[in-house]
């Protein structure tokens with residue numbers, strides 16, 4: 436199988452593990468169930484749990500501070516600052532584990548990422564509210580490369596304006612990779628709901644290109 440060129444971003448994705456294109460209008464979303472095998476996924480999870488400087492941030496909503504229902508961290512190239520919900524994050528330098536993950540997913544995404552937001556969902560009550568990854572520093576059509584490790588959580592997408600379009604659900608399993616690109620962030624929001632089911636902790640990494 437020919438290797439995709441770094442510059443040929445219009446090509447469909449040629450890489451491993453049975454990619455599935457999610458059936459969504461106004462969007463370009465691909466799911467790769469097993470970019471990392473289960474054992475490697477577990478090892479990477481353990482390494483990240485140790486080596487990442489996890490922080491408990493709070494967001495300010497209507498003047499009140501709320502703890503985010505998850506731990507977060509921001510890593511990337513120097514100067515790639517990221518702001519959301521009133522939180523400004525300076526990047527920490529790439530770790531060897533992050534370098535490894537980045538090297539695996541970049542040929543799939545055909546993009547060179549320069550930063551990553553990490554989320555640690557400690558238990559089923561940790562979550563992520565509805566949002567789009569559409570901050571101005573991500574440019575017009577952001578490419579978001581999302582790696583999931585550890586416990587499996589539901590990931591839901593809903594169209595922003597056409598309420599007749601049903602929600603789309605993916606189960607983000609250990610070692611999986613979800614790629615969102617093209618107009619997706621203009622038209623769709625996504626979230627990770629809380630669950631009462633017992634779930635293992637989960638780490639999600641969303642690799643991004645900050646302009």
Ligand SMILES: O=C(O)CCC(=O)C(=O)O
Pocket residue numbers: 552554563568581590607625627639641
């Ligand atoms: O945990 C996930 O799968 C989603 C994370 C996410 O949407 C984000 O970091 O912007």
Ligand SMILES: [Mn+2]
Pocket residue numbers: 566567568625641
């Ligand atoms: Mn997001």
